[in-house]
Amino acid sequence: MSKDVEKCKHIEAYIDKHITEELTLDGIADKFGISKYCLCHLFKKNMGYTVFQYIRRKRLYLVKKYYAPGMNLINVSRLVGYKSYSNFYRDYYKAFGRPPSESIESIDICDE
Incomplete structure (x- = not known):
């Protein structure tokens, strides 16, 4: 598994844990120490769907x-x-x- 896919799996796990809370791109990106742009691009490229679709x-x-x-x-x-x-x-x-x-x-x- 590539490093990027592994990071996306960690992002998915974070979302799953906090799914009933307010989730924002800024908040998720901050949690993982990346920019909002990087989060969106990385997730879509490696997972095939956007953060909000997930x-x-x-x-x-x-x-x-x-x-x-x-x-x-x-x-x-x-x-x-x-x-x-x-x-x-x-x-x-x-x-x-x-x-x-x-x-x-x-x-x-x-x-x-």
Whole structure:
């Protein structure tokens, strides 16, 4: 495994550990002692997706994991780190093609 890929794996592990918290490119870059530009370039080049694509995918997986019938979707979206329900709704709809209220119980989200 190359040094760059290894660093990206450490970044992924950090994101996984802090997924329910507010994550910013500046904060992640500072944690690893690199610039925001370097973080974005390094991650996309070595992982094939952006930092925010990774964060979104992980949060959507957690929504399915934490959701139980009858739960308020706004509260669930906040539990997994979304500050805004509209951002959650947009990400969910973009990923699955249906609104969460109509499909969250039937969506198959794989843990990657």
